[in-house]
């Protein structure tokens with residue numbers, strides 16, 4: 001297996017973008033943080049946004065802010081930081097008709113390109129910088145001087161400068177400080193969706209069924225919810241695992257905990273989740289999920305809203321409220 005290709009600060013030259021205007025389109029979770037970071041890195045940044053509230057916020061933060069079409073007209077580099085599901089419509093209406101030839105379009109996710117929702121013209125550089133970090137973390141970790149990882153890639157190189165532009169953007173938002181790993185847009189999209197649709201639900205089922213079982217066995221729901229996840233201990237242990245390694249973090253637990261966990265893990269090794277996980281991965285790779293999700297949006301999000309509503313009828317909803325009240329977690 002070849003080593004992964006990664007990029008760090010020394011691989012990226014901010015000077016590549018010295019004479020270019022970057023339009024950050026969308027001033028939400030990622031947009032605000034990335035715009036602030038790029039500006040603090042010395043780059044020229046303007047903001048494009050559809051509505052007025054976020055535009056006003058951008059202006060309060062000291063940016064020149066415009067409608068999306070106008071911002072794109074003024075830009076050499078366009079960073080698309082709006083939700084993936086609205087991107088095709090915004091692309092067709094406000095972005096594509098206004099892009100300069102040779103402009104660079106940067107995506108924060110491989111989704112729309114991978115599943116054919118957007119097909120950029122051949123005269124554009126098309127790159128991806130997909131942070132492995134939520135929006136506020138992108139700013140906080142830049143300010144703290146720590147950085148955050150991203151998956152990056154070049155989908156199309158019209159000018160011969162796509163890669164240096166991508167790396168300069170990645171450095172500007174603060175990501176090459178930690179490291180950027182090169183992937184195709186499709187690899188990024190598949191991995192991201194698999195975490196949400198494969199790993200996430202399996203972990204969620206283990207968590208929910210454990211809670212249900214313990215309550216059925218007569219333990220107080222408040223104690224069960226607190227024990228299993230509400231204390232934040234699980235989140236803390238996962239952070240330690242991310243920092244030090246999944247096996248290395250065992251050392252932070254008692255010997256009783258380590259022994260019990262290792263021996264009981266061995267007993268359930270025969271549970272084969274991979275076949276089920278592969279089904280989910282196949283749905284993603286074949287484009288079936290993307291087609292289903294597009295149809296659901298065209299259908300007015302009926303199933304989406306029904307399922308969100310149904311979650312409120314699971315007893316866990318009430319147990320969680322009781323736990324929050326008992327421990328005064330909302331005070």
Ligand code: NDP
Nearest residue numbers: 026027028029030050051054081082083086108109134135
């Ligand atoms: P947000 O949901 O925070 O985006 C909100 C922004 O999009 C606002 O500026 C909003 O404008 C604008 N917007 C919403 N609807 C529309 C529309 N119909 N037309 C035009 N603009 C609209 O997005 P994220 O920051 O979460 O995601 C942006 C990109 O980053 C996506 O590609 C996502 O996959 C990727 N990404 C996100 C991560 C995350 O943690 N959130 C992590 C890594 C990548 P207004 O305020 O005026 O409504």
